[in-house]
Amino acid sequence: MAGDDGSILNIAGNRGGPAFRRRKKVCPREGSRDVQSQRQTQPIEGKYQKQQNSRSDHSSLNSPNQKVQIMKRKYKSIEKLPQCERLPNLAPKKRKIEEDPVDKVKMKEGTPVKTSSLFKNNPEIPEIPRQTVKMVKEKVFTTNSFDELQLHPHLVSTLNNVLKLSTMTSVQKQTIPVLLDGKDALVQSQTGSGKTLAYGVPLVQSLQSVQPKIQRSDGPYAVVIIPTRELALQSFDTIQKLIKPFTWIVPGVLMGGEKRKSEKARLRKGINILLSTPGRLVDHIKNTKNICFSRVQWLVIDEADRLLDLGFEKDITVILNALNAAHEKRQNVLLSATLTDGVNRLAGISLKEPANIYITEPRQSKPVFTTKQMTAKQENIKEDLECFSIPEQLQQFIVIVPSKLRLVTLSAFILQKCKMEKIQKMIVFFSSCESVEFHYTLFTNVLTPYSDSKELKHLSFSACKMQFLRLHGNMEQEARKQVFLEFSQSKMGVLLCTDVAARGLDLPEVTWIVQYSAPSLLAEYVHRVGRTARIGSCGNSLLFLTPSEAEYANVLASHQISVSEMKMEGILSTFLMDRFRRKQSGHKLEATILQELRESATTLQKEYENYVHSTEETLLQAKKALQSFIRAYATYPANLKCFFHVKTLHLGHTAKSFGLRDAPQNLSSTIMANHSKKIFRPGVKRSGLGGRLCGKRKMASLLQSEYSNGFGVNFYKGKKKRNTLFKKKP
Numbered sequence: 001m002a003g004d005d006g007s008i009l010n011i012a013g014n015r016g017g018p019a020f021r022r023r024k025k026v027c028p029r030e031g032s033r034d035v036q037s038q039r040q041t042q043p044i045e046g047k048y049q050k051q052q053n054s055r056s057d058h059s060s061l062n063s064p065n066q067k068v069q070i071m072k073r074k075y076k077s078i079e080k081l082p083q084c085e086r087l088p089n090l091a092p093k094k095r096k097i098e099e100d101p102v103d104k105v106k107m108k109e110g111t112p113v114k115t116s117s118l119f120k121n122n123p124e125i126p127e128i129p130r131q132t133v134k135m136v137k138e139k140v141f142t143t144n145s146f147d148e149l150q151l152h153p154h155l156v157s158t159l160n161n162v163l164k165l166s167t168m169t170s171v172q173k174q175t176i177p178v179l180l181d182g183k184d185a186l187v188q189s190q191t192g193s194g195k196t197l198a199y200g201v202p203l204v205q206s207l208q209s210v211q212p213k214i215q216r217s218d219g220p221y222a223v224v225i226i227p228t229r230e231l232a233l234q235s236f237d238t239i240q241k242l243i244k245p246f247t248w249i250v251p252g253v254l255m256g257g258e259k260r261k262s263e264k265a266r267l268r269k270g271i272n273i274l275l276s277t278p279g280r281l282v283d284h285i286k287n288t289k290n291i292c293f294s295r296v297q298w299l300v301i302d303e304a305d306r307l308l309d310l311g312f313e314k315d316i317t318v319i320l321n322a323l324n325a326a327h328e329k330r331q332n333v334l335l336s337a338t339l340t341d342g343v344n345r346l347a348g349i350s351l352k353e354p355a356n357i358y359i360t361e362p363r364q365s366k367p368v369f370t371t372k373q374m375t376a377k378q379e380n381i382k383e384d385l386e387c388f389s390i391p392e393q394l395q396q397f398i399v400i401v402p403s404k405l406r407l408v409t410l411s412a413f414i415l416q417k418c419k420m421e422k423i424q425k426m427i428v429f430f431s432s433c434e435s436v437e438f439h440y441t442l443f444t445n446v447l448t449p450y451s452d453s454k455e456l457k458h459l460s461f462s463a464c465k466m467q468f469l470r471l472h473g474n475m476e477q478e479a480r481k482q483v484f485l486e487f488s489q490s491k492m493g494v495l496l497c498t499d500v501a502a503r504g505l506d507l508p509e510v511t512w513i514v515q516y517s518a519p520s521l522l523a524e525y526v527h528r529v530g531r532t533a534r535i536g537s538c539g540n541s542l543l544f545l546t547p548s549e550a551e552y553a554n555v556l557a558s559h560q561i562s563v564s565e566m567k568m569e570g571i572l573s574t575f576l577m578d579r580f581r582r583k584q585s586g587h588k589l590e591a592t593i594l595q596e597l598r599e600s601a602t603t604l605q606k607e608y609e610n611y612v613h614s615t616e617e618t619l620l621q622a623k624k625a626l627q628s629f630i631r632a633y634a635t636y637p638a639n640l641k642c643f644f645h646v647k648t649l650h651l652g653h654t655a656k657s658f659g660l661r662d663a664p665q666n667l668s669s670t671i672m673a674n675h676s677k678k679i680f681r682p683g684v685k686r687s688g689l690g691g692r693l694c695g696k697r698k699m700a701s702l703l704q705s706e707y708s709n710g711f712g713v714n715f716y717k718g719k720k721k722r723n724t725l726f727k728k729k730p
């Protein structure tokens, strides 16, 4: 396999020479200790040992020598390549991973399990120069109260007494008067700055004053388009509270995942403020006779950047056309945390002489690139040098972790924050639904019991149970709703999710955002970290990068996003917290401490591997998660491929981070076969299609509706090739 133990593995390892020499100074007998530590930890394997075995992808060969020769030949051709992280043998083969017969052959009872060392043959962790970055600033709060506006007294008392708000945020102070004046507006303000009320307050103020009074049967007076179901529910909740004193106005929400029939019935009865995800609204426009827009006075397009990233431009066009056909005169508002070309173009077609409300200070300094290597890469990313406003009170970190160590490092981080520092609420972002499911199963079955086990008895972990939740687009709507509510209301816990939770969701008191996979767009980074440090409170974020991705930190800096580096060893030291604390006063980690740390990390990794290999089902789940991870990795946009290229992934090392002892056979061929297909990533433009978002239908079956809005895979089947309004301007 493309792993790293035994003679086979040293072939790959030779390429990383200096790094390992340097590391060996810290722990002189690394190799021998590793073997020893594996022997020492052998007994714990009994826990999941239903089918333990000696696993090698070349078990069909006659002798070990033969295997080595074959592997040497195989590696010869790629030996000259610079990185030691590489996908071996990507020649397409047609077999699916589920049918891998080798796994079955290898399952022999009682043979000791041989796995590669976690700490050997990893690529060097590069130094990231600390850059001084001047963050884009945005003042969140003002001292102005809602009483200063000419609002209905009941509306003011609802704001003060029900929502417990007295002063306005900056975006509210600037937007509400403009909208009360009847103007259109394009509003840009950072995440968690109170944009929902910035349009909600003037909307309710305006509708409550309509004479004669609005009647339910009049149908919609306001249409609010929102990208995701959770966000639709959240905004609906806010509007419902605001509208409470004005009982004659009826708000309602339409979204994917709900029964169409009952929605039709509600539409027939009448909804005056209609909040909807775009796909579902288009569905009703086309199929529901009794939806009438002739009285619509307001159109709000919330999270406009997200709507475009998800490829909803065609749906928005359909909605705009339907509204214009029924009644042209209305007030339009477009809100976004980031201002992209797409958002400006959407503003161009949906707003009339709008007031531009930008809360973020304009960019002040030029992009910073320091390392030599950046010169070439700079070329690739210069097209997209917009700056983002990130809450000042958000502390951002990166950690550089070799692929093999990702899983244990993430686990150590979760243990550190959620077991040792008690009240912590964390969101961990993964790149696919399968990855979320896999890690959820793994953590609930291994990490939770492990954190309470005698293995970690010496640690001063708190008695509280770690609670894991998961949220992704493959879940049923009802389950999604429940998880959203549960996590919103809980004081602590870890939510594992895809980007379905990245934007707009107001999940209170989140203390840590972990990006286990880097986002494909910088705007996505901003939205993910925007789930913490909301509305003036503090928060932290951590981005995992592998050594080959490390220079992505410079890209963040060039967009005035300031990150500090956290050391992997520091995170792993969680495993020895008590002992480590005592030694902390010294200048260096002593070799013995470092060795203990490695042994503890190896123990946990083995627990994971034993669990993964305990049944066919868990093994398959891990393989699917690995496969979907690599597929998602293959879809980074061209301008980021210099940091995230699928060919720089070492399959064996990456497999290890999914608890797999070996790289699954035929996985690479399956991936490469699929790689040639178009895969959707939000906001990623593909060549040959006029720069528009594409591949959505294929993505639906490949990444399985990670960003689904409730229509499921079949929804896209009948759709024709899209035309788009937002063709890239020459």
Ligand SMILES: Nc1ncnc2c1ncn2[C@@H]1O[C@H](COP(=O)(O)OP(=O)(O)OP(=O)(O)O)[C@@H](O)[C@H]1O
Pocket: 165, 166, 167, 168, 169, 172, 189, 190, 191, 192, 193, 194, 195, 196, 197, 337, 503, 504, 505, 506, 530, 534, 535
């Ligand atoms: N004037 C205010 N004072 C204090 N808190 C407020 C105020 N206005 C809104 N909030 C609270 O701030 C939080 C974030 O608001 P909201 O979700 O509208 O932000 P947002 O700008 O839309 O964020 P995102 O861009 O991430 O969607 C909510 O919990 C809301 O109750």
